Amino acid sequence: MALPLPDTTFRLTALVRHNTTLMRREPGPVISRLVQPLVLITLMHPLYAAALAGEGAQAGTVQVVTGMLVMFSLLALSVVGTGIMTERSWRTWDRLRATPARAPELLAAKAVPAFALLTVLQAEVIGFGVVAFGLRVRDPFLLALAVTCWALALLGIGMALGAMLRSQGELNVAYDIGGILFSALGGALIPRAELPGWARAIAPVSPGYWAMGALRSALNGQVTATLRDTCTLAGVALAVGALAAWRMSRSSPRSRLL
Amino acid sequence: MNVLEASGLVKTYRRQHALDGFTLGVTAGEIVGLVGRNGAGKTTFVEVVAGLVRPEAGQLRVCGVDALRQPRAARALSGVCPQETALYPAATVAEHLRLFGALAGLRGPGLRRAVDEIAERMDLADVAGKPTGLLSGGQRKRTQAATALIAERPLLLLDEPTVGADPATRAQLLAVVADRAAAGAAIVYTTHYLPELAELKATVAVAQAGRIVARGTLGELGLTRVNALLTGDALSTGDLTGTEDGDGAAAA
Numbered sequence: 001m002a003l004p005l006p007d008t009t010f011r012l013t014a015l016v017r018h019n020t021t022l023m024r025r026e027p028g029p030v031i032s033r034l035v036q037p038l039v040l041i042t043l044m045h046p047l048y049a050a051a052l053a054g055e056g057a058q059a060g061t062v063q064v065v066t067g068m069l070v071m072f073s074l075l076a077l078s079v080v081g082t083g084i085m086t087e088r089s090w091r092t093w094d095r096l097r098a099t100p101a102r103a104p105e106l107l108a109a110k111a112v113p114a115f116a117l118l119t120v121l122q123a124e125v126i127g128f129g130v131v132a133f134g135l136r137v138r139d140p141f142l143l144a145l146a147v148t149c150w151a152l153a154l155l156g157i158g159m160a161l162g163a164m165l166r167s168q169g170e171l172n173v174a175y176d177i178g179g180i181l182f183s184a185l186g187g188a189l190i191p192r193a194e195l196p197g198w199a200r201a202i203a204p205v206s207p208g209y210w211a212m213g214a215l216r217s218a219l220n221g222q223v224t225a226t227l228r229d230t231c232t233l234a235g236v237a238l239a240v241g242a243l244a245a246w247r248m249s250r251s252s253p254r255s256r257l258l
Numbered sequence: 259m260n261v262l263e264a265s266g267l268v269k270t271y272r273r274q275h276a277l278d279g280f281t282l283g284v285t286a287g288e289i290v291g292l293v294g295r296n297g298a299g300k301t302t303f304v305e306v307v308a309g310l311v312r313p314e315a316g317q318l319r320v321c322g323v324d325a326l327r328q329p330r331a332a333r334a335l336s337g338v339c340p341q342e343t344a345l346y347p348a349a350t351v352a353e354h355l356r357l358f359g360a361l362a363g364l365r366g367p368g369l370r371r372a373v374d375e376i377a378e379r380m381d382l383a384d385v386a387g388k389p390t391g392l393l394s395g396g397q398r399k400r401t402q403a404a405t406a407l408i409a410e411r412p413l414l415l416l417d418e419p420t421v422g423a424d425p426a427t428r429a430q431l432l433a434v435v436a437d438r439a440a441a442g443a444a445i446v447y448t449t450h451y452l453p454e455l456a457e458l459k460a461t462v463a464v465a466q467a468g469r470i471v472a473r474g475t476l477g478e479l480g481l482t483r484v485n486a487l488l489t490g491d492a493l494s495t496g497d498l499t500g501t502e503d504g505d506g507a508a509a510a
Contacts, residue, residue: 007363010360010365011360011361014356014357014360014361015357015361018346018349018353018357021348021349021353022346022348022349025348025349025389026348090344090345090346090347091340091342091344092344092345092346094310094340094344095338095340095344095358095405096361097309097310098308098309098310098333098336098338098340099333099358099361099362100330100333100334100361100362100363101361102330
């Protein structure tokens, strides 16, 4: 006989199931984010391999795989933030807040399917790199740590934007411009060493910079560098996650939305 | 004993008092029709009781639980149907009912039974498998109300539940509300339609500028007087006796 679940677990299970259903019913954005990086990696691999041939056989493959991973996972923030924004614009968030569920339960339930998506996206891109282009993973555990911390940072950023901004239009602008800007500054499109001096100087403000660092170091099996960069990502995740939780628990029903 | 006991609630938005000493009590089995012009504080009061908005001052108890100190415990005692329809377009009626039933603490066979019963009662059984985005306006209204009514709570907060509803939907909703009151629930029902309150045999509480200025049955208060208050005509609060200071109904 199954043991009865505690109230929190029961509510969390119901909410996660509900949020997964919502994501499954609108699969377009998810499919798009999962397919796009594979197409670009395939088309751009020869270019990167040729450009970075002098740095070793793996350099081009590492650059294109980690670069596309970071860029498309930043663009996948739209899926996370839109999930929060639609709850606000449909007024359903306040309906959930009026139930006995706690605010952290509501946010955690929103985060679980989004975290799964971000993890699957990264695993898919890395797996594709391994199978199609012989990408070498020297330390799978370090890589798993980097992938997890990057997914958590993305989750926090996406939720904070979804919670703070006032409309889907603002959200789209933030994701489009922010996604490209943070990807480029992080060295996802052009190797960091090739960026202009001013861009290299401000690059550390981009979470993409730390993600690129963490992923490359993990692929190369560099423990210290990976830990430094993943700790920074974990710090980003905590800070923006706390901001999102604070904002969503104080959501005012009839204001702050356009 | 009052199921809902609010006293001296104050809530300010940008220096405007949405609630300014709002005091209201509702006993078990009583339906209080909360009426007032737009901006009188009806919806803010519902939001405060629902735990969505925190007042700056005042006291609020639900079944004796201090709702400002223990908001989650108080939320577990109430069902809320907000003014604006708030549903997930891609989720079906049954999924909505299951979700809100589960969040209210129903489980297993009890949850399934409650879903079936409320769907039947609100005439939603035939569309239970349909996404709410494909429903008519009346069906969406009934679905929204059903999510508030699925668990039998001692307190129900219904904020203009019949706005935009067709006569059949309105009749169904009123019948369910009357049944719930007969079963012992305390109900706060905000509306602009006085005939609905007459049909529900509700006590009328008139809100004006963030406070209750009159309370009694429609017969006691007089339709003309209530209408005058609602339209802002000559009568002032001083013309009314028995304002809600916790001392009971108004005299005619």
